[in-house]
Each structure stands twice: as C-alpha cells, then as structure tokens.
Amino acid sequence: MNFFTIQGKIPTPPSSFFKRASAAIALLIVLAMISFWHCRSAEAEDGLVKPPPSGEKGQPGPILTEAVMCEALSGYTPENPAVVFSVARQRVFCFTAFDPVPQKTIIYHKWYRRDVLTATVKLQLNPPRWVTFSNMQLRESDKGPWQVKITDADGRAFRILRYSITD
Amino acid sequence: MDGFSRFLVGIRWQDALDIALNSYILFRVYVLLRGTHVLRMLIGVVCLWLFQRLAVASGLIITSWMTQGITAVAALVIIVVFNHELRAMFQTRSLKAVFWGIPTQAFTSSIETIADSVFEMGRKHCGALIVIPGKKSIKGYVQNAIPWRGLVSREMILSIFWHNNPVHDGAIVIQGDQVTEVGGILPLSQRTDLPKYYGTRHRAAMGMTEVTDALVIVVSEERGVVVAAKNRHMSVMHGRADLDETLRRHMGVAAETHNGHTRQRLKIAAAAMVSVMLIAGVWFMLTRGLTTLITLEAPIEYVELKPDMEIVSTSAGTVRLHLSGSQLLLKSLQPNQIQVRVNLREATAGYNIFPIEAGNISLPPGVILTKVEPRVVEMDIDTFLTTTFPVQVDWVGKLDERLILTSASPEPAKVSLKGNSRFLDQLDTIYTEKVRLDPIRASGTLSVGLAIGHQPVTAAPGFTEIIHVSYIVNQRNQAAAESSPPAARE
Numbered sequence: 001m002n003f004f005t006i007q008g009k010i011p012t013p014p015s016s017f018f019k020r021a022s023a024a025i026a027l028l029i030v031l032a033m034i035s036f037w038h039c040r041s042a043e044a045e046d047g048l049v050k051p052p053p054s055g056e057k058g059q060p061g062p063i064l065t066e067a068v069m070c071e072a073l074s075g076y077t078p079e080n081p082a083v084v085f086s087v088a089r090q091r092v093f094c095f096t097a098f099d100p101v102p103q104k105t106i107i108y109h110k111w112y113r114r115d116v117l118t119a120t121v122k123l124q125l126n127p128p129r130w131v132t133f134s135n136m137q138l139r140e141s142d143k144g145p146w147q148v149k150i151t152d153a154d155g156r157a158f159r160i161l162r163y164s165i166t167d
Numbered sequence: 168m169d170g171f172s173r174f175l176v177g178i179r180w181q182d183a184l185d186i187a188l189n190s191y192i193l194f195r196v197y198v199l200l201r202g203t204h205v206l207r208m209l210i211g212v213v214c215l216w217l218f219q220r221l222a223v224a225s226g227l228i229i230t231s232w233m234t235q236g237i238t239a240v241a242a243l244v245i246i247v248v249f250n251h252e253l254r255a256m257f258q259t260r261s262l263k264a265v266f267w268g269i270p271t272q273a274f275t276s277s278i279e280t281i282a283d284s285v286f287e288m289g290r291k292h293c294g295a296l297i298v299i300p301g302k303k304s305i306k307g308y309v310q311n312a313i314p315w316r317g318l319v320s321r322e323m324i325l326s327i328f329w330h331n332n333p334v335h336d337g338a339i340v341i342q343g344d345q346v347t348e349v350g351g352i353l354p355l356s357q358r359t360d361l362p363k364y365y366g367t368r369h370r371a372a373m374g375m376t377e378v379t380d381a382l383v384i385v386v387s388e389e390r391g392v393v394v395a396a397k398n399r400h401m402s403v404m405h406g407r408a409d410l411d412e413t414l415r416r417h418m419g420v421a422a423e424t425h426n427g428h429t430r431q432r433l434k435i436a437a438a439a440m441v442s443v444m445l446i447a448g449v450w451f452m453l454t455r456g457l458t459t460l461i462t463l464e465a466p467i468e469y470v471e472l473k474p475d476m477e478i479v480s481t482s483a484g485t486v487r488l489h490l491s492g493s494q495l496l497l498k499s500l501q502p503n504q505i506q507v508r509v510n511l512r513e514a515t516a517g518y519n520i521f522p523i524e525a526g527n528i529s530l531p532p533g534v535i536l537t538k539v540e541p542r543v544v545e546m547d548i549d550t551f552l553t554t555t556f557p558v559q560v561d562w563v564g565k566l567d568e569r570l571i572l573t574s575a576s577p578e579p580a581k582v583s584l585k586g587n588s589r590f591l592d593q594l595d596t597i598y599t600e601k602v603r604l605d606p607i608r609a610s611g612t613l614s615v616g617l618a619i620g621h622q623p624v625t626a627a628p629g630f631t632e633i634i635h636v637s638y639i640v641n642q643r644n645q646a647a648a649e650s651s652p653p654a655a656r657e
Binding site: 071080081082083084086112114115143144145147160162164166167 | 560561565568594598
C-alpha cells in the first residue's frame with residue numbers, strides 16, 4: 001500500500017483592501033470563465049479544465065487554475081513538474097491550485113495505476129482561493145503508467161494528470 | 168395387420184413420387200433397349216449385383232469381392248461394347264420418342280413399304296439386295312457404300328434397283344425408316360452347298376448373314392423369286408404376308424393382328440409392373456429394411472448472427488443425434504448430409520438459450536431423428552462497440568539523471584477503437600507500446616504503436632494504430648528536487 005499525505009495551505013494576505021480587490025477580480029474571472037465554458041462545454045477535452053462543478057444549492061464551484069505532477073514543492077510552488085518520475089526519487093506530488101473558491105468545498109485526488117484505482121485522497125478547499133496537494137511514496141512495484149483524477153465530491157473531473165513511474 | 172396399416176400410413180407423398188419416377192425411368196430403359204443385347208447385359212449386371220449382395224450376406228469374402236469387381240467392370244463394358252447400339256438408339260429417335268410412346272409405327276410403315284416394293288420388283292424381274300441390320304453393327308461388312316439417308320418409299324426403292332441406275336447392282340441398307348446406304352458390296356459366302364440357281368446376290372446375302380445378324384432380302388432377277396436370308400439360312404418368301412412376318416420378327420414389331428396387339432400390350436404392362444415392383448423393392452430395402460439406431464456427433468452451425476455481435480462462449484459446439492433408419496441408409500450417411508443449424512437472428516447481447524429441435528436439423532430422406540443431446544445450447548453473445556479513449560505514453564527505462572521530461576503530447580490524443588463491449592468497458596485509457604527513456608537526450612518526436620496486441624479490438628475507421636509523440640526535455644533543477652515538501656498547515 002502506498003503512503004499518502006494530505007496537506008493544504010491558504011496563503012492569504014491580511015489587507016482588507018487586497019481582500020476586496022481579490023474578490024472583485026475573482027468575480028470577474030468567474031463570470032468570464034462561465035461564459036467561456038458555455039462556449040467550450042461541448043468540446044471539453046480530457047486533461048483540460050472542464051466546467052467547474054457547481055457548489056451547494058447551485059452556486060458556482062471552485063475553479064482549477066493549475067494542476068501538475070511534480071517532484072517536489074517549494075513554498076507551495078511545484079518544482080520540476082514532469083510526466084516521468086524515477087522510482088529513485090521516492091516521492092511524487094500532485095499539486096492543484098483553485099482560484100476562486102467560493103465556499104468550503106471537498107475535492108478528491110484519485111490515484112490510478114493502469115486504470116485501477118489505488119488510492120483516493122480527500123482534500124478540503126477554503127475560500128477565497130486554495131492550493132492543495134497530495135503525494136505518493138514510490139516503490140519498485142509502482143513502475144508503470146499512472147493517472148491522478150482531480151474530482152469534486154460528486155465525482156465530476158476537473159482534470160486528469162497522466163505520468164509514468166520508471167526506473 | 169396393425170403393422171401393415173402403420174406401414175401404409177408411414178409412406179410419404181415424396182416416397183410415392185420417388186417410386187413412380189424411378190419406375191418410369193426403368194420402364195423407359197426397357198422400352199428403348201428391348202430386343203437388344205444391351206438389355207440382356209443389363210439384366211446380367213443386375214443379377215451379378217444381387218449375387219454379390221447374397222455373397223456379402225453369406226459371408227463369402229472372395230466371392231463378394233470378385234462379383235463386386237465384375238459388376239463394376241461390366242457397367243463400363245456395356246458402354247464400350249454397345250456404344251454403336253446405344254448411339255443408334257438415341258440418334259434414330261426424337262427426344263419425345265425417348266421419353267414417351269412405344270416405338271412401333273415407324274417400323275410398321277417401313278415394313279409395309281419394303282414388302283410392297285420387294286414383291287413389285289419380283290413381278291418385274293428387277294434384281295434387288297436389301298440389308299436390314301439386326302442388333303449387331305454391320306459397320307465394316309458393307310464395302311464401297313454410298314451414304315443416302317432417304318426416307319423409305321416404294322418409288323425410291325424401285326428407282327434404286329432400276330436397270331439403268333448406276334448403283335442398282337449393289338446392296339442398300341435400311342435402318343428404321345431410312346435408306347442409309349446404297350451401292351454397297353457385301354462379303355460373298357464361300358459355301359459350296361448353295362443351289363446352282365442362286366446367283367451372286369444370293370451368295371452375297373448368305374455371306375452377310377454368316378458374319379452379322381442382319382436380315383438380307385434378295386430378289387432374283389431371272390426368276391423373280393423373293394428370298395430372305397438370316398443366320399446362314401435362306402427362306403423363300405411365298406407371299407407378301409410371309410415377308411411381312413419375317414420383317415416384323417426381325418425388327419421386333421408384333422404383327423398387326425388383334426392377338427399381336429394384345430400380346431404387345433400385355434408385354435408392356437408386365438414390363439411396367441416389373442419396373443414398379445423392382446423400384447418399390449429397392450425403396451423398401453433402402454428405407455424400411457433392417458431398421459437400425461445409431462448415434463452421431465454433429466457440429467452446430469450458427470447462422471444469421473448480426474454483424475455487430477460476437478459469440479463469446481457456447482455451452483456446446485456439437486450435438487449428439489440419435490438416428491434411426493435402414494442400415495443401408497445409415498451406413499452410407501456422409502457428414503455433409505447432416506446439418507445442425509441454430510439461427511441467431513433473435514439473439515441479444517448477453518446470455519441466450521436456443522432450443523435444438525427437429526427444425527434445426529437437416530437429415531437425408533429416410534433417416535429419422537429420435538433424440539438430440541443436449542436439447543438446448545446456451546450462448547454468451549457480446550456486441551461490437553466503437554469507443555474513444557485517451558492515449559497515454561507508457562514510458563519505461565531510465566532517463567538521464569540530469570534531464571527531466573516535462574511534457575509528452577501524443578498525436579492523436581484520442582483514438583476510437585472497435586471491439587467487443589465487455590473488453591472496451593474495462594478500459595479507460597489506451598496505452599502505447601513501451602517507449603524507452605534511455606536514448607532520450609533532448610526534446611523531439613517519436614512514433615509508437617498502440618499496445619492492443621492480441622486484444623479483440625482494432626482501430627476504428629479513420630484512426631491509425633500509430634501514435635506520434637512530441638516530448639519536451641529540460642535540464643533538472645537539482646536544488647528544487649532536493650527540497651523537502653512543506654509542512655502541513657491549515
């Protein structure tokens with residue numbers, strides 16, 4: 001069994017002006033994204049950002065702005081994002097950033113090895129924006145193609161990240 | 168009595184038609200060949216066959232083996248030896264005459280014409296020599312003859328033997344109702360016991376009867392006497408009736424008397440009866456004689472499966488058929504005569520049960536199905552689907568420590584695969600064949616096949632199984648790679 005850790009952080013500045021400005025920008029971004037998603041919904045592709053899962057009572061859900069597999073994190077920033085990871089690195093990270101996050105939301109990082117679900121990591125997103133990640137300790141037997149499916153509580157996928165564990 | 172009524176009820180209309188048809192064929196063979204050696208030979212062959220069956224039944228190994236060989240050869244011998252007679256039989260008769268009617272009319276009219284002409288020539292002291300072939304061929308015995316092929320008529324015969332006719336000294340040949348040859352030279356007899364008043368024509372007639380079974384009619388030019396020669400024997404014809412009777416006997420045509428007609432009809436009726444009895448006997452022997460039970464294993468053929476379906480598994484590939492029928496029929500059964508077909512027109516995806524009944528089984532006539540095992544066949548059927556899957560590159564090996572593979576974009580990013588639904592339902596992603604990382608030193612592209620191997624899927628039309636991968640390689644940031652993950656915080 002792989003060993004997973006679940007970690008999260010809200011890097012929020014204390015300024016109220018900055019808070020209001022951020023909220024306004026987030027609202028604008030949400031509106032722009034909604035219209036964009038309306039146009040693109042029919043041709044939403046695997047691996048791309050899909051229409052945001054709605055929150056409770058039909059409210060807009062969080063928006064995934066970044067999702068990568070990486071070798072490490074440095075100050076909540078993914079380092080060495082890649083699609084191939086050596087088992088010698090011992091650990092691989094799935095990094096996701098959401099902005100905005102209208103309300104507390106549960107998301108999942110589902111780890112698959114050759115289409116077989118091996119672990120599900122439950123993560124909580126907090127407003128107004130949030131970065132979160134999960135990671136996996138690597139073993140010799142983990143070599144092969146992997147995917148991490150980032151979904152909301154209802155199982156709707158934000159994105160699927162594909163990578164390989166190699167020698 | 169009960170058995171007999173059950174036997175009668177068991178006769179199908181096809182059986183009656185079968186017997187009638189073959190009886191008629193046999194009867195026609197008799198009608199066409201009666202009076203010839205061919206018929207006698209055929210009867211001999213049938214007797215040989217019966218003898219062979221008897222020998223087999225009695226366990227006489229060598230006798231049965233020998234008679235079997237002789238019977239087979241005899242059938243061939245008939246065709247070779249009697250090819251002239253067989254050819255003449257079909258050449259001198261129309262198609263209608265082969266299949267219908269009793270051929271007597273043509274001979275009857277020819278007989279009358281020949282008899283009239285001969286006696287008229289006798290009265291006029293006009294010499295004549297007429298050859299009427301019997302069962303044997305006369306080919307080779309009539310020399311220098313001129314082909315004629317004219318219908319027999321009194322005027323023609325008289326004109327051929329008229330003194331000033333260049334061919335009047337030769338013999339004419341009459342076959343059926345035709346004068347086939349004129350001016351022929353016959354072999355002369357070397358006999359010394361012939362009367363002194365017999366001339367060359369008589370000697371030629373005698374010579375011909377010595378080597379063939381033909382009837383030769385001679386009209387003496389000096390005395391006007393009519394003589395008929397056959398089988399080395401000469402008879403003076405005292406009147407037209409004498410010649411008429413001789414000709415009828417030779418041609419196998421009964422005299423046109425009431426008794427003759429009756430005898431002829433009785434003979435034909437008897438032949439017809441014998442034909443029916445023979446064929447009915449053969450039919451009974453084949454279909455009802457020595458009822459036997461056997462069990463056969465027959466493969467099941469599945470037909471009319473919808474094009475988008477596939478048989479995944481079946482409970483049985485063959486069925487055991489319990490058959491009854493005559494020993495002869497069952498012994499001669501060939502595998503291709505038995506067909507077990509299950510129609511899959513109504514099949515649905517998933518588990519299906521199809522009964523195997525008499526309607527599914529095709530057997531030769533006379534063979535009766537008594538039991539089938541198993542009575543049903545269970546079948547798992549799947550449908551063909553076309554589904555689209557994302558493509559993922561399956562990297563293996565070891566990438567240089569100093570490098571990092573930051574992205575890999577397969578083209579196309581998705582492929583549609585066609586295959587059975589159960590297999591496709593298990594898939595979420597289609598992987599490429601393994602791509603080794605060891606040789607990679609810089610960004611680039613490569614081509615690789617899809618790892619579908621022996622799976623029951625193929626690329627859908629418009630898609631290829633070759634994927635082009637564009638990949639980007641960067642230098643590793645060693646410091647970042649060695650940093651530890653951040654601590655957990657809310």
